[in-house]
Amino acid sequence: MKRIMVDGLPDDPLAAAGVFHQHWLGHVEDVLVRGEDVMLQLPAADYTHREWRRAIVAGLARKHTPRRINMVAGEGDAVDATDTYLAHAPGITGQYLET
Template structure:
């Protein structure tokens, strides 16, 4: 699975989406398996990123496309390895958290 790092996106979600659709998306080929690696962003970027990946996934069949965001290099590498080994996964946007899930809180004392 190939990797494409997305850089240079504006902080504003609408401006970031416009930049992605006008500058990045035309350069994405229509063949093969690909994972986009977005920089970390808050929840206001989730909808446009997911919509872009879902649309690209429909256009790439039988190839696959997914996206991850955030995380450190080890976290990104682990996500890329997972996606490469999961041939049925496509059209997914996976925000990464390299700080761990934290402790388990029991539902009763």
């Protein structure tokens, strides 16, 4: 599973979704089209970011089945443990997880 660390997102949720679509979406879809499963790592954010993050990862999972993609917010050991878990859990895709 390829981990893509997404950075440079603004604090405003609408602006963050726009930056993700403009700067990250194409790269993520290229990786999925090449046949790799993906875990997106984003910085932790407050509740105002949940909906756009859930919508993006669910949409990507539907579009790129059978490839798997999940999104994890946070940093450190908890994200590493989640990455290890997801790599060995072939039925989990389209999920937004906060560590």
